[in-house]
Amino acid sequence: MTDIIQVHGLTKRYGDFTAVDGISFSVVSGETFGILGPNGAGKTTTLEMVEGLKGISGGGATLDGLDVKREPRLVKALIGVQLQASSFFDNLNLKELVETFGALYGRKVDAMKLLQDVELEDKWKSMVRELSGGQKQRLSIAVALVNDPKVLFLDEPTTGLDPQARRHLWGLITAVKKQGKTIVLTTHYMEEAEVLCDRVAIMDHAKIIALDTPVNLLRFADVVSTIEFSIEQPIDPEHLRKLPAVESVSSEDHGYQILTKDPEQTLPALFKLEGELRFKLFDLQLRQATLEDVFLKLTGHSLRE
Amino acid sequence: MTTRILTISAIKMFVRNRQALFFTLFMPLIIMTIFGLIGFDRVPTLKIGVVAATPTPPTEEFITRLKDIPNVELFRNSEESERAALLKGDRVAVFLIPDDLIPAPPTNPDSSPNATTTKSVRVLENVAQSQYAKTATSLLSRVLDQTALAMAQAPKFFDVQTEEVSVKQTRYIDFLLPGIVGLALMQMAVFSVAFIFTDYKEKGILKRLVASPMKPSQFVAANVITRLIIALVQTAVLIAVGVLLYKTHVYGAWWLIGLIATFGAVMFLGLGFTISGLARTVDAVPAIANLIVFPMLFLGGTFFPIDTMPVWLQHVVKYLPLQYLTHSLREVMANGAGLGVIATDLYWMLGWSVALIFLANLTFGFEEKRL
Numbered sequence: 016m017t018d019i020i021q022v023h024g025l026t027k028r029y030g031d032f033t034a035v036d037g038i039s040f041s042v043v044s045g046e047t048f049g050i051l052g053p054n055g056a057g058k059t060t061t062l063e064m065v066e067g068l069k070g071i072s073g074g075g076a077t078l079d080g081l082d083v084k085r086e087p088r089l090v091k092a093l094i095g096v097q098l099q100a101s102s103f104f105d106n107l108n109l110k111e112l113v114e115t116f117g118a119l120y121g122r123k124v125d126a127m128k129l130l131q132d133v134e135l136e137d138k139w140k141s142m143v144r145e146l147s148g149g150q151k152q153r154l155s156i157a158v159a160l161v162n163d164p165k166v167l168f169l170d171e172p173t174t175g176l177d178p179q180a181r182r183h184l185w186g187l188i189t190a191v192k193k194q195g196k197t198i199v200l201t202t203h204y205m206e207e208a209e210v211l212c213d214r215v216a217i218m219d220h221a222k223i224i225a226l227d228t229p230v231n232l233l234r235f236a237d238v239v240s241t242i243e244f245s246i247e248q249p250i251d252p253e254h255l256r257k258l259p260a261v262e263s264v265s266s267e268d269h270g271y272q273i274l275t276k277d278p279e280q281t282l283p284a285l286f287k288l289e290g291e292l293r294f295k296l297f298d299l300q301l302r303q304a305t306l307e308d309v310f311l312k313l314t315g316h317s318l319r320e
Numbered sequence: 321m322t323t324r325i326l327t328i329s330a331i332k333m334f335v336r337n338r339q340a341l342f343f344t345l346f347m348p349l350i351i352m353t354i355f356g357l358i359g360f361d362r363v364p365t366l367k368i369g370v371v372a373a374t375p376t377p378p379t380e381e382f383i384t385r386l387k388d389i390p391n392v393e394l395f396r397n398s399e400e401s402e403r404a405a406l407l408k409g410d411r412v413a414v415f416l417i418p419d420d421l422i423p424a425p426p427t428n429p430d431s432s433p434n435a436t437t438t439k440s441v442r443v444l445e446n447v448a449q450s451q452y453a454k455t456a457t458s459l460l461s462r463v464l465d466q467t468a469l470a471m472a473q474a475p476k477f478f479d480v481q482t483e484e485v486s487v488k489q490t491r492y493i494d495f496l497l498p499g500i501v502g503l504a505l506m507q508m509a510v511f512s513v514a515f516i517f518t519d520y521k522e523k524g525i526l527k528r529l530v531a532s533p534m535k536p537s538q539f540v541a542a543n544v545i546t547r548l549i550i551a552l553v554q555t556a557v558l559i560a561v562g563v564l565l566y567k568t569h570v571y572g573a574w575w576l577i578g579l580i581a582t583f584g585a586v587m588f589l590g591l592g593f594t595i596s597g598l599a600r601t602v603d604a605v606p607a608i609a610n611l612i613v614f615p616m617l618f619l620g621g622t623f624f625p626i627d628t629m630p631v632w633l634q635h636v637v638k639y640l641p642l643q644y645l646t647h648s649l650r651e652v653m654a655n656g657a658g659l660g661v662i663a664t665d666l667y668w669m670l671g672w673s674v675a676l677i678f679l680a681n682l683t684f685g686f687e688e689k690r691l
Contacts, residue, residue, distance in 0.1 A: 066531055067531075068527065068530055068531055068687075088681060089533075090535040091531060091532055091533040096528070096531040096532075098524055098527060098528055098531065100524065101524065101528060102523040102524060103525065103528075104329070104333060104525065105333070105337070106332065106333040106336035106337055107329060107332060111329060111332065114325070114329075115325065115326065115329040116532070118321065118322050118325035118326055119322065119326075119330075119529065119532035119533070119534040120532055120533060120534075121321060121322050121533075162519075162532075162551060218691045
């Protein structure tokens with residue numbers, strides 16, 4: 016396991032405004048790394064500095080051992096880039112477009128194969144303006160893959176897509192990941208980060224405030240899950256409070272609500288208690304903590320603000 | 321290889337872009353057709369009314385001779401209706417010819433023609449078109465004189481013999497065509513770059529290109545090469561239409577026309593890039609571009625010779641980039657001038673190119689760059 020990307024104290028300033036404030040992280044070869052945060056957190060700026068697209072005000076980044084500041088052109092040859100809200104040339108069909116982008120990398124590419132990988136081979140004669148939003152995003156992934164890159168950068172790949180198109184794109188990204196490519200993506204969808212990413216950096220106000228696997232982020236952020244159920248014969252809530260990992264218990268008529276740090280410990284104990292006290296659980300519901308809760312807990316504000 | 325493929329793609333995009341084709345070919349052709357149809361230099365037909373109710377046979381013969389004059393269209397009606405036509409402006413003049421203007425040959429050959437009293441033709445002239453009316457009247461006098469001489473059987477002392485010598489006849493279309501070619505080159509170079517590159521910038525396409533290892537200069541080169549090829553094709557097509565449809569003569573060397581077109585295109589491509597640097601959005605392009613291009617279109621010697629303008633204006637207008645282009649094209653196409661004659665124009669175009677490309681470098685960039 017080697018780090019393919021290393022970022023040290025990366026900073027971007029526009030006059031008095033600091034868009035990215037001395038962040039450091041590294042990305043392991045082959046992993047899918049997510050940068051999660053609200054709009055304006057500095058995700059895109061971070062990505063564009065690492066891609067060699069934007070000037071770096073302070074700190075630095077290396078990609079596959081190459082200094083991004085000193086060797087931007089060599090870095091660009093190694094990476095595939097999908098920009099936020101990408102658009103493409105008019106008046107070229109998809110096949111010609113992919114071939115033209117291949118030329119930018121000095122490559123002759125099998126455009127039909129690339130279009131096939133993103134399930135657009137039937138559309139090869141179309142112009143970009145005839146594509147739907149999801150198809151455009153798929154095209155931009157095909158274009159990002161023309162140079163068979165080591166690292167694929169995706170900037171908010173599913174923003175603005177309907178849920179079905181989003182899931183479709185997740186499938187494609189997973190397929191790319193299976194080819195062994197390193198993927199760095201930004202998103203403000205928690206679900207997307209949880210589904211796609213091996214590790215997630217949470218960014219807010221130009222800084223990384225947490226970086227871990229989605230599971231660990233949930234575990235260590237002390238966020239609670241909720242277990243809700245009903246019982247025919249009321250029992251003493253004290254029994255429930257003694258269950259492991261339980262934070263608090265509240266009850267109302269036959270309904271009970273348990274807040275727990277770790278439902279994996281609480282639930283088996285609850286079932287055991289059900290046997291001992293001979294009551295019957297029904298309408299059992301578990302609402303697990305998500306990265307959304309982690310984010311709220313860490314920043315004190317919600318993601319969509 | 322990169323630049324070659326990019327050039328091929330850029331040509332495909334240009335040819336498939338209806339807006340670009342409109343500015344490049346159709347608009348110049350339409351302007352040429354309209355101005356060609358107006359034909360500023362065509363001799364107008366003189367519409368003359370003739371009133372003669374029951375003329376004697378010689379008088380009738382006289383009227384026929386009037387009819388035979390080229391560029392004269394004769395209308396014969398009652399005096400009343402011809403006066404009405406004159407009032408409406410449909411006649412430049414109306415001749416009121418007495419029936420016995422020229423009497424029938426006398427039955428008695430001894431009687432002298434001198435004995436007859438002088439008959440007069442009354443001419444009603446259209447004051448609004450007095451010049452044409454005077455022409456009509458002088459034509460009438462001429463025919464009358466000829467008739468009188470013929471009747472008097474006087475010997476003919478003088479005669480004018482006209483001989484048509486084939487000189488380089490410069491018609492308006494010969495003047496217009498180089499102007500149209502210059503205008504088309506300007507439109508193509510300025511608008512196709514200003515619109516398309518501003519669009520690329522606004523849509524983030526340029527940014528996506530910067531994310532690749534290609535050098536921006538390669539992309540610019542591909543687009544410049546594309547437009548230089550288009551410039552030559554465009555020049556050839558417009559001249560071909562002029563020659564085939566309007567029978568224009570092109571006297572100068574083809575390679576020289578190609579050289580001038582290339583110089584002009586480079587100069588205006590510089591202007592196009594400058595404008596796409598200044599415009600933040602595509603919506604701003606027509607405003608900025610027309611502010612510069614539109615005055616030049618009329619003042620740059622496209623439709624009217626510069627020496628017809630007020631002197632103070634000539635001093636300004638002669639420095640316009642388009643003026644050097646239309647002037648040199650006209651010298652070569654209409655007058656068959658060689659490289660020596662147009663060298664000054666070429667130097668000026670070169671100077672403008674350097675200045676405009678310098679400006680373009682200041683305003684236009686693939687990444688955020690503002691003056």
